[in-house]
Amino acid sequence: MASHYEAPIRKPLVIGDKNYHDVSVDIAAPIEGRANRQWWIVFSIALAALLWGIGAIIYTISTGIGTWGLNKTVNWAWDITNFVWWVGIGHAGTLISAVLLLFRQKWRMAINRSAEAMTIFSVIQAGLFPIIHMGRPWLAYWVVPIPNQFGSLWVNFNSPLLWDVFAISTYLSVSLVFWWTGLLPDFAMIRDRAVKPFQKKIYGLVSFGWTGRAKDWQRFEEVSLVLAGLATPLVLSVHTIVSFDFATSVIPGWHTTIFPPYFVAGAIFSGFAMVQTLLIIMRKVCSLEAYITVQHIELMNIVIMVTGSIVGCAYITELFIAWYSGVEYEQYAFLNRATGPYWWAYLLMMSCNVVSPQVMWFKKIRTSIVISFVISIVVNIGMWFERFVIIVTSLHRDYLPSSWTMFSPTFVDIGIFIGTIGFFFVLFLLYARTFPVIAQAEVKSILKSSGSKYKKLRDAGQPLYQMPTEIAPAREVEVAEVTKPEETAKVGDLLSKLGTFDPDTDKADDLKKVKGIGPKMEQTLNQIGIYTFAQVSRMTDTEYRMLDEITGAFPGRAQRDDWAGQAMKLNKKS
Amino acid sequence: MKKILKIGILFAAVIAMVSCADKDSRNYQYMPNMYFPVGYETYQEVDFLPSGTEAMKPAENSISRGWLPYEFANDLEGKDLARLQPSPLDSLNAEENLAVGKELYDIYCAICHGAKGAGQGTLVKREKILGVPSYADAARNINVGSTYHTIYYGLNSMGSYAGQLDYTERWQVAEYVMKLKQDLTK
Secondary structure (H helix, E strand, C coil), rough: CCCCCCCCCCCCCCCCCCCHHHHHHHHHHHHHHHCHHHHEEEEEEEHHHHHHHHHHHHHHHHHCCCHHHCCCCCCCCCHHHHHHHHHHHHHHHHHHHHHHHCCCCHHHHHCCHHHHHHHHHHHHHHHHHHHHHHCHHHHHHHHHCCCCCCCCCCCCCCCHHHHHHHHHHHHHHHHCCCCCHHHHHHHHHHHHHCCCCCHHHHHHHHHCCCCCCCHHHHHHHHHHHHHHHHHHHHHHHHHHHHHHHCCCCCCCCCCCCCCCHHHHHHHHHHHHHHHHHHHHHHHHHHCCCCCCCCCHHHHHHHHHHHHHHHHHHHHHHHHHHHHCCCCCHHHHHHHHHHHHHHCCCCHHHHHHHHHHHHHHCHHHHCCCHHHHHHHHHHHHHHHHHHHHHHHHHHHHCCCCCCCCCCCCHHHHHHHHHHCCCHHHHHHHHHHHHHHHCHHHHHHHHHHHEEEEHHHHHHHHHCCCCCCCCCCCCCCCCCCCCCCCCHHHHHHHHHHHHCCCCCCCCCCCCCCHHHCCCCCCHHHHHHCCCCCCHHHCCCHHHHHHHHHHHHHHHCCCHHHHHHHHEEEEEEECCC | CCHHHHHHHHHHHHHHHHHCCCCCCCCCCCCCCCCCCCCCCCCCECCCCCCCCCCCCCCCCCCCCCCCCCCCCCCCCHHHHCCCCCCCCCCHHHHHHHHHHHHHHHHHHHHHCCCCCCCCHHHHCCCCCCCCCCCCCCCCCCCCHHHCCCCCECCEEECCCCCCCCHHHCCCCCHHHHHHHHHHHH
């Protein structure tokens, strides 16, 4: 490792004295522990929103599209707005995992898993809208060119709506494969750590028998690179195709050649904002601050700033071209956006998308977690309005003044949108509790180059690893005396709940069998007077807390590793 | 063994689905959106009309555009008067009219009267029906006007063909019958 050179300017990507085991424990903790009350509250809210959305969708499909606020002139509004918005959000995941991989960005390792999960969950939301906005969704299979009894009646391959079908379905399937491939070593890690047989079985199934041999890793790397190479053009083309829905039309305000790159930039912009929103919460909730550092947040903010500026340039270009074109319809379309009945939406979009990312030029702001969080939400509001403005303001006033009209959504429009948000969070919350939210295999690959512990060792000129020379002292079964009086009281309290150990009648168990208890911790426990699995298995949240107070080491560790549950099983076995 | 079971289950499912089709009743439809008519079809059964069907008789003595009532009555006197009327068809188109008349005759008349008009149609040969005279029968003494009259009203055992043939077609058949008579008496 001495030959390794890394520029001293690079900040550590993993902070704290983390070694490989700590990475595994930290990442497995949310999966192996139990969901807390807050998780259940948020999950219930998301589930309620989802159920409400399902109701709205069933109502729409069974009653008709007329339950929405659409009219003859504005025949696309919230449905396609939400569709494009969700597709856009989904783009950041692939960008982070594919494009940043091609550019060898190490900082992506801590965020790619969640970003890809976000891609998949948001593309699922997006995929709902093309179906439910159909007048006859039960005939949706007709968009697929399958041989049939209508004299093999085929689809017309000239419509961008058909390209959408191919784009979205390919995008979802490729992302899913890419994501799952990356998950194999991580699932295998969970599988190997699992104590409960059911958990072991499930993670054994989803990890596809990953054993981590050299040949496997070599092919794994190759597949990741090839998929990244495929996903990059895919991510660019998918949103391009989505933009073709508008760009290939003849509507003034839609018929623009700038749409493909501008939509893609907007997608990255909104997608990164969503990743930012989710990860700022996740690092806190899952205690992953050591992996998702302020530097990660800052770098994402820089991407948001860059893509936000691209979007800003696109707005200015559109306005310039409208003026420069001399086409009255085009000019009126933009005049209408700025001064028409939807001026507030245009103003909101402009201020959220153009102004808000520009504050990221200040280091103070882009390294502030609170401001980043607020701006990331503002950006997504702005990007929703961008799609709304493009779709509705271009449709509600176009060529014939006799067909000018207004649009206002009904509660069904809104309910479906809320439902998709609920669905997204239901999926994401379940994901956060069952999937390794950080690609531990990848983080471990950069730990020695970018981990703060190893950086320090390297800077000090010390070797990164030393063989342990100390041998743990032989343990003795005897009730140790406790010195301090207040500790004695606490220990007494604890033992009164767990039961005392009588060396004459009881037999001491090997507490090291419980995962999370090492030789040192065992000694500490023995000093307190805990010797058997039976004692450990009686521990609940209050006892854990009392134990933490007494020992002062590894707060929360016992709870996370579920010592009581493990001990209960071991007790039954012995 | 497990594989065989799986294939078996799949096979059974396919058989079960296919077996639901019944030849004696209409097949199942997937989402019959515009399969059943919203408007009224000609012979559709309806509850609200006295005849129980969508097809109703027009009002008596009403004359529709492009149609005129037949002026002679359905009796011997009317038949005698009908003998006097000539064919209104254009004699310059006699060839075409006879060709059409032959087609219609072969469809509607030849089954009893025979393709040559000698009263030897298939039904007569099989003795399903008896007493069909030849057009050449001197006692009958048919001409184009009386033939038209007979097609219109029918005669004795013969029923009316006014429902099957329209005005022009009836004259075309009548002219063709005259031709058959000529050929028979030649």
